[in-house]
Amino acid sequence: MNPDDHVCLCFRVSQRKLVNFMEREKPRVASQLSECLGAGTGCQWCVPFLRRLHAQWQRGEMPELPVAPAEYAARRAQYRATGTRPDIEVETESQYHPEEAIPTPMPADSANPVRIPLTQLRRGQRAIVDCSELLDLPEGDRCLLHAMGMHHECEVRVCRSGTPCIVQIDSTRLGISGDVAKKILVTPIDDTPGAKA
Numbered sequence: 001m002n003p004d005d006h007v008c009l010c011f012r013v014s015q016r017k018l019v020n021f022m023e024r025e026k027p028r029v030a031s032q033l034s035e036c037l038g039a040g041t042g043c044q045w046c047v048p049f050l051r052r053l054h055a056q057w058q059r060g061e062m063p064e065l066p067v068a069p070a071e072y073a074a075r076r077a078q079y080r081a082t083g084t085r086p087d088i089e090v091e092t093e094s095q096y097h098p099e100e101a102i103p104t105p106m107p108a109d110s111a112n113p114v115r116i117p118l119t120q121l122r123r124g125q126r127a128i129v130d131c132s133e134l135l136d137l138p139e140g141d142r143c144l145l146h147a148m149g150m151h152h153e154c155e156v157r158v159c160r161s162g163t164p165c166i167v168q169i170d171s172t173r174l175g176i177s178g179d180v181a182k183k184i185l186v187t188p189i190d191d192t193p194g195a196k197a
């Protein structure tokens, strides 16, 4: 997206306006972005993207969403027509129970790392994503995953296994359909005490 492209399509709030708002108001939580012309208070399609922008800004990064505006708008239209996000959802806080997470030790071999589909991770397990294996996915799915923070060698943590598979990247939680998740290859991180991550 370019700075003047709209992130919140309901209220025509551009990325530039959101960035200026964050610089000016210093919002502590992403939900405060709703005070920027009502962003996120309509159909709520843009809410996970607002969270993403806020997380980037909090880290001192230049907020950006690497997704084509046309693809973004098309997915939002699909979301509005069906009531569900085609492939990517963000879990609500009330659905997430971090105290239930159980790290599972996995064997590590740095010289020959094991790569398995994301769907094979257990709840609480962490892993490093290999985005070079995402080429089988439609471009729209790749762009959306990227926009939501799934970069090459980023760390994910499984909040809920199964379908949809729910993972956390930084402060963002994503629900990924089984069809997409099984094409995402990851290298599990060994959570055994004393092991290298």
Ligand code: FES
Residues within 6 Å of the ligand: 007, 008, 009, 010, 011, 039, 040, 041, 042, 043, 044, 045, 046, 047, 076
């Ligand atoms: S796109 Fe932002 S609330 Fe609908």
